[in-house]
Amino acid sequence: MRKIKRVKVLGWRWRRNELRRHSDAVEAWIVLGAWALATAGGAVAGVAGAQTVAAAQARDEAERRPATAVLLDTVPRGARDVAIGVDYNRVKAKVRWTDAQGTVRTATADVKAGTDVGSTVPVWTDGHGHLTGEPASPGKATARTVAAGMGVGLTGGLFVLAGGRLIRLRVERRATEQWGEEWEQTGARWGRRTG
Structure with a gap:
């Protein structure tokens, strides 16, 4: 069996010819508009998302305060997970500190393995005096901001493209229905006998 080779002609919907329907031009405009809107809207959404994440990180880091805590528990030496071969040099242990208001x-907290009871360990607190993690380094903060912006931008662009695809399918379905109606009319005229 011979294989039929299909030839794709770029921009055929934009060119004038007798076979092009009005719906072909409408579909072409929908595709162009969807891509333009997805590109511009995705870029704007990405920048807005990145700015929102950066502002939230700045607020979060502004509330964090370093404190010195006293270790209350005996901390075991580092452990090794033999199944995956990872050494754990940080463990959870009970600590005591005094917050900015003087409350003990x-x-x-997460402390270095092998630390002795009564040793001082650095901890970070939030605006309410509760323990929190160490602030992200500038590199990590930038990476989070960029990743969030790209994620929001790509998601926004994909939603626009999906909406454009749905509109295009509706136009295509309507064009197929019109073609079927026209074919029925033409077929009825061909079926008449003359003579």
């Missing part, structure tokens, strides 16, 4: 607090 106790909680579990």
